[in-house]
Amino acid sequence: MKFKNSSKALYIILAIVAFSCADNNLERSIEDDTINFQIITDEEEGGDLASAEDYGVEITFADYIGELPSSGFTLTYSLSGEEDFENVEIDKVVYEVEIEECTFERELNFNSTAKTIEVLVDEDLGTIPESFEVVVVLPGTDGAEGTFEFKIESISNNEQIVIGFPNTFEYEVVSENESGEWVYEFENEADFNRFKNTWSLIFPELGEVSFADINGEVVLEFGFETIQLEIELKETEQVCEDGEIETENLTIELEAEYEIEDGEIKIEGSYFIFGDDDEIEDELDFIIEGTVEFGEGSISLVLEKIIDEDNFLDGEELFSGEDAFIFFREL
Amino acid sequence: MIKNVLVKKRKRSWKPNRLWLPVFLLSLTLPFVSGASKAHSQNLFDVPISVKARDFSVEQLFNMIEAQTKFTLVYSNETLDVNQIIAFDGSEKSLGTVLQKFTQATHAEVKRINNQLVVKVIVNQKNKEEGFGILSGVITDKQVGDRLPGASVRVQNSTIGTVSDLNGEFSLRVPAGEVTLEFSYIGFANYTGQYTVTANTTSRIEIALNTDVKELENIVITGNLQGQQKALNQQKSADNIKNIVSADQIGRFPDPNVAEALQRVPAVNIERDQGEGRYVLVRGLAPQFTNISINGEQIPSPEAGVRFVALDAIPADQLASIEVSKSLTPDMDGDAIGGSVNLITRTATSENLSLKSSALLGYNQIVGRPNFQGSLELGKRFLNNKLGVMLNGSYYESDRGSDNWERDGVELELRDYELVRTRTGLSSTIDYKLNNNHEFYFRSIYNRFTDREQRRRYILLPNVGDSPFEEHTIERFTKDRLEKQIVSSFNLGGKHTFNKLNIDYEVAYSEGIQDTPFDIEIGSIATFDNLAIDYATNKEFPTFTVNGISHLNPENDYLQNSNYEFDELVSGNTYAFDANKTAKINFTYTIPSAKNQTTLKWGAKVRLKEKRYDITENVYGWEGGDVTFPGFEAGDYTLDKFAGGPAGKFLDGKYLIRPNADVQKVIDHFNANKNGYQLDTEEKQATEAVEAFNATEDVYAAYAMGKWQFKKLMLLGGFRFERTTVNYTSNQVFFNFEGDLDEVVPVSGGTDYNFLLPQVHMKYSVSSDLNIRAAVTRTYARPNFQDIIPSQEIDLNSREGTIGNASLKPVGATNIDILVEKYFGTVGILSGGVFAKQLNDFIFNQRFSATSFEGRNFGTNVLLTQARNGESANILGFEIAYQQNLSFLPGALNGLAVYANYTYTHSIAEIQSRSDASALEEIRLPGQARHIGNFSLGYDKGRVNVRISANFNGSYVSELGGNSSEDIFVNDRMQLDATATYTINNKFRFFVEGLNLTNQPFEVYQGIKEQFIQREFYSWWTRVGIKFDL
DSSP, X not given: OHHHHHHHHHHHHHHHHHHHTOOOOOSSOOOOSSOOEEEEESOSEEEEOTTOOEEEEEEEEOSOSXXXXXXXXXXXXXXXXXXXXXXXXXXXXXXXXXXXXXXXEEEEEEETTTTEEEEOOOTTTSSOOSEEEEEEEOOOOTTOOEEEEXXXXXXXXXXXEEEOSOOEEEEEEXXXXXXXXXXXXXXXXXXXXXXXXXXXXXXXXXXXXXXXXXXXXEEEEEOSSXXXXXXXXXXXXXXXXXXXXXXXXXXXXXXXXXXXXXXXXXXXXXXXXXXXXXXXXXXXXXXXXXXXXXXXXXXXXXXXXXXXXXXXXXXXXXXXXXXEEXXXXXX | OOOOSTTOOOOOOOOOOTTXXXXXXXXXXXXXXXXXOOTTHHHHHTSBOOOOSSEEEHHHHHHHHHHHSSOEEEOOTTTSOTTOEEEOOSOOOBHHHHHHHHHHHHOEEEEEETTEEEEEEOOOGGGGSSSEEEEEEEEEETTTOOXXXXXXXXXXXXXXEEEOOTTSEEEEEEESEEEEEEEEOTTBOOEEEEEEEOTTOEEEEEEEEOBOOGGGTTSOOOSHHHHHHHHHHHHHHOSSOEEEEEHHHHHHTTOOBHHHHHTTSTTEEEEEETTEEEEEEETTOOGGGEEEEETTEEOOXXXXXXXOOOGGGSBGGXXXXXXEESSOOTTSOSOOSSEEEEEEEOOOOOSSOEXXXXXXXXXXXXXXXXXXXXXXXXXXXXXTTTEEEEEEEEEXXXXXXXXXXXXXXXXXXXXXXXXXXXXXXXXXXXXXXXXXXXXXXXXXXXEEEEEEEEEEEEEEEOOTTOOTTOOEEEEEEEEEEEEEEEEEEEEEEEEEEOSSEEEEEEEEEEEEEEEEEEEEEEEEEEEESOEEEEOSSOSSSOEEEETTEETTOTTOGGGOGGGOEEEEEEEEEEEEEEEEEEEEEEEEEEEOOSSSOEEEEEEEEEEEEEEEEEEEEEEEEEOSOSBOOTTSOSBOOBGGGSEESOOEEETTTTEEXXXXXXXXXXXXXXXXXXXXXXXXXXXXXXXXXXXXXEEEEEEEEEEEEEEEEETTEEEEEEEEEEEEEEEEEEEEEEEOTTSOEEEEEEEEEEEEEEEEEEEEEEEEEEETTEEEEEEEEEEEEOOOHHHHSOOEEEETTTXXXXXXXXXXXXXXXXXXXXXXXXXXXXXXXXXXEEEEEEEESOEEEEEEEEEEETTEEEEEEEEEEEEEEOXXXXXXXXXXXXXXXXTTSSGGGGGEEEEEEEEEEEEEEEEEOSSOTTSEEEEOOTTOOSEEEEEEEEEEETTEEEEEEEEEEOOEEEEOOSSGGGOEEEOOEEEEEEEEEEEOSSSEEEEEEEESTTOOOEEEEESSTXXXXXXXEOOOEEEEXXXXXX
């Protein structure tokens, strides 16, 4: 009887042990032990002027951990177009390699008939390139109209790589009046200072240069939903490309997003705040509001308000008023 | 009043009587009054005296004789124990009879010289035999057979004595020959016995004591009173200041885990998690100042980065008792400033199979689901009591939940928790007694705690300043994670008693593992035109409007799941491992003496620790465009497509919630559409690099101590030396100004420190039931690993960072304790004491700005947080405790029992001022509550036992802010519990428990009490069950 009680009790203990192994697990676990490399198009859409002769569609890898694969792959694509872009084709597929501070451009093989691009391991990198550019030939005429679409269809010969998102790029002709480059030439130092006083509120690098440091003009370029302000300095630097050393002027740039509607322009971006000892103290978002008016080969840009995250309440803006600048089309 | 030395006589006026000379001369011819002689007793036997039927100490007896007769007692208290108890049954009507009983009990002789009765202790010729022998044995309760721990065993008329251990066993080195031993135990009648001891041999005896509390004689044995007796006896007999919680006491209160059981101890409060006790704070000091051990050996913490152990992982019913030592002795680990908690597992005690079991069912009102618990204990001794095997298993499963709102600045958060917690405990003890002098044992304990938590949140982020750069947003998060904590310990050792020396040794291996196999959180976000939160009108439950509509309107936009878009999926797992390998040896040498017992003890210990933490965390965003879920057409990735879970009224109707993300649906979508999810690689690298670490810690210790017993005074003192060496590897992570991961730098290093810890204890037994204790000790506490490992996470984009501090010093403390304990015969105690602690180099988190640190130039001002050593901290407090069965009350009231304690603690800590770096600022120690207390009223009559208990924790600082108005406090909390037991027979008991009957919330406020920033409600829960002992 005692033995029977003991053995029954032991069974209960074993049952407790077995019961305790119930883990409350998920019905189905997440399968992310292995994370593949995802190949994507860097942008979903882009564009250029109708007269553009070619356009580079950047293909890249989404953020990854560790080293890229050391074995190549074949990318199959589709390239289709409408109207003037119906028969666009790839001119070349290129990527860059930096060796000892010199940038080299190298090409990848592609087959227009099979619609494939062979991405091989670069000897100097030891891996496949992180990104490459598919250069598509465009009609290049002023009145060109239409769109084209580049899509990554499949990846083969490498199980580590899959297609991610976005995987399709759509090109459109940028037909807005503001597209392209516009130039503002400074008449004199006073004119530069006026420009600098306003724009340096959110363009601190501009605040550090004087009229004597620059080449007398600022270039305003409207891209695909972005705006860029570029000032060329007199100071130059040596740049190595494809083994050749060239001298180029240094530039300072401000890049932001923009939208124009009914003559009103809104520019949004961010800038750094530097302390007295030239150390970065903060980074703030800014908004510029104003009006834009198109003339014959010119843009009149009137800035009415500049605010940032710390200065946006009425009466506390960085700038409030009217400051007009007329830019002329770059020829 | 008797003066106690031969050389002094009582100052009473002496008038010579005309008969004194002949009487005196006659008296010289008379034999002594002793147990054997009756020649002169005729006269003394004619002296009438009235003696009540009760126990008297020798001193009380002498007072009574002097009060009722003309005689004066003369004796030496160096040889006569005046505290010895002698029982009289009321039949003694004459002085002679009384003295006869006295001499029989004390083996003294009384010689009458006129009106003086000279008492002389007889030295038995046989006791003059050379050498010493060992008497060992076991002390049990005659009624129920339970073993009695903490029983006092003393050689009559000497200071040679010992105390029975947890299993009621004792071993005492005594002079060879005839020896009289006195056994005493609160609530039991004293027992005296004579034994013959042969030199250099060990003899075994068994003692069964009778209960002395008449009121208990007819009460069905419930086990409650026996539990109190055991705990109080151990406490009274202890050399240091400690509280004992016995297994039976644990059963008196509805406390399912060790932390909950400890909240009843004076000066102990607990931190809770989801309403369940988790961490223990002794005397107001944070959990890292209390060390936790099982069977005398420290257990590692399953949690990464910290040392303290979450005690909710350990079921209370695995244990025989819990000891809370508030003052340490040199043979204990020195790294405990608040106190040391030792959990003791059970041992088999009888050759009869012991089978105890319980089964409980319960209900949790907030989740509306049942909970259950079962336990089974088997114990038996074999091979003629040589081999003992004890097995214990328990399982506890509980569905719990809480509803909570929190505030962080202007943000409001609503949190809904549902949890399933299980607690599995397995323990075993195998002990083998080779003979009376040598035994070996193997103890093991395995505890597995699992916590499956589902948390659903609404986070309301209003754009308070109406900034064009921000939006009114509401974020929704669902978290589903499983956390397992495993604490296991294996101890193998032996105890040997030689002629003059005792040796005990042990090797142990213990592990603490925290394994989170999955931790998944889904985030969704929606923006609104307007969101306003009102904290002022109703401070207890803030209100809000969305797009101008009240939050209680079911049509409100914030309740439409289609407005929320998927934002991120976080998936990860963690594994924390901490293991200790320990070896120790102790030597105890008793210097035999007929007068003052002296014991010397010394030993050494080595503990090697390995700790590591690994983490995987993946954060995914969705880039794949339109999504398809069952039942929905392809479209935006909105919450309505993957929602599930509870909805409706929240926090008792104060808010409304809708189904949040169903984690399984999102997981299924992820598995089927992996290429649409993109990994945030920088966050993954940063999180995994900065949080993961490896560390080793080696501790080498040695001690020496002595214990001296002078009649009523016990002195214990000694030194302990500990050397600690720590080594670690981790990473430093830096982000650039754009917020991109810049660099991950491996870092390694180490530190070492030594402590010499002198400790002195005193216990003065004013009487058999009144002790005065004092202790002065030096102890220390090691910093947490997460504070010393110099991993850095510097984010230049947000200008914030946290850094470890490799030069962080341990906290040293000087502790002073004074305590008075009065024990009651009806099983109770009234105690009161004061304590003071001075802490050096106490640790706190410091926030400061820097443009560079340790040679790395940030290029900008960065706000850093780092654990640092403060100046000093002082703690002063007092505690009082009262526990008694009121059996002396008349009638039905004699079933009442009271259990109460209160502790007041005051602390001042000095840190670098938060407003002026050149000055010092005084703060209250974080984690220290000024007032903590317990009150419990029980009624125990016949088969029914009912108890209502209240536990109170005063408010305390939980986190220091940038200035004092930003300090975060946990509010006062009083929890009310009740339990009722019906004893069906001596094998079966039925009981009902109710916890948190008043639905007391957990509340946090910032700066002032009216400014709540968190209120968490758990509702009440209950358990019903049966316990049986077979």
